[in-house]
Ligand SMILES: O=P(O)(O)O[C@H]1O[C@H](CO)[C@@H](O)[C@H]1O
Ligand SMILES: [Mn+2]
């Protein structure tokens with residue numbers, strides 16, 4: 240075993256330039272990191288990501304973030320093969336389970352057979368039922384919901400059925416029960432949906448509604464074994480921090496932690512670093528995506544990157560020689576791009592251990608994302624099914 244502990248951090252939606260198949264998704268020209276850098280016009284201060292090699296892995300450096308002369312990390316990009324560009328696709332593919340079959344999309348809303356069952360089960364009316372931005376939908380329909388108690392059902396360019404509910408109108412336990420029921424309706428063809436997402440919010444009126452950290456994702460059960468199951472079966476610890484537990488429906492996770500925010504997520508990583516364990520700690524930081532990417536807010540996105548970078552500094556200072564840190568993303572969500580959906584992009588890959596004795600080299604373009612999990616399995620001597628390990632390149 241080369242590394243006793245591997246820390247994987249997914250910067251949710253931090254893409255690094257349109258993927259070769261971006262045209263299929265209408266995402267030619269997207270570049271999350273590039274456009275956030277352009278917005279900051281040289282003032283995006285991410286010194287820790289910089290010294291690891293965040294600009295080295297790009298064709299064009301991020302504006303104001305020079306490529307490191309001697310990158311501390313091995314660096315590259317990963318290219319997705321899954322049919323979709325949602326979080327589930329990205330994370331499952333990283334863990335050796337690419338999502339080959341396209342999941343159901345609902346650009347015209349959900350069919351009556353689903354909506355009628357939701358109404359019957361909940362005893363509530365359903366409103367909206369079309370693609371919408373989640374913050375706009377509560378602004379536009381939240382007050383109606385407060386009056387009528389109806390469910391706000393909406394979707395996006397992803398395979399998601401989302402239910403927004405004011406926490407005082409539809410209590411959380413009830414909302415989760417309805418979402419759990421909705422999950423049961425869309426597990427089999429003709430409607431296989433990636434995620435049901437509970438979207439609770441609070442506030443007195445439309446100008447003051449805010450979504451809460453009680454968001455919960457009810458993801459399709461993994462359709463096969465993932466690398467997390469493989470690690471767990473082999474007796475290693477697998478720790479899930481943030482949305483990870485939801486994304487894998489709890490499979491292959493020995494301990495899970497809920498995040499209130501990116502900052503809270505990184506605090507969990509620190510605490511986790513104080514633990515003596517042998518295995519894999521897997522963190523998802525979702526604020527980049529939910530608060531800034533879908534909101535097309537490059538200023539907030541950049542601020543979140545800078546905040547992450549500061550906390551990353553502490554992580555780097557506390558890693559041990561037999562630790563490996565892997566940083567990547569699950570898809571893009573370019574705040575400088577049209578619409579409000581995810582964008583089909585390459586994702587960054589950075590691998591760092593204080594035990595490296597050589598200057599970081601390029602790991603090239605890794606595809607599928609499963610190379611990430613394959614490397615972890617390789618480290619622990621667990622048999623791999625999909626992807627190619629880059630463990631031997633790390634020196
Ligand atoms: O607009 P909000 O509610 O943030 O929803 C977004 O969040 C979902 C999951 O990332 C995406 O599919 C998109 O619909
Ligand atoms: Mn995501």
Ligand SMILES: [Mn+2]
Pocket residue numbers: 252528529533572581
């Ligand atoms: Mn998203």
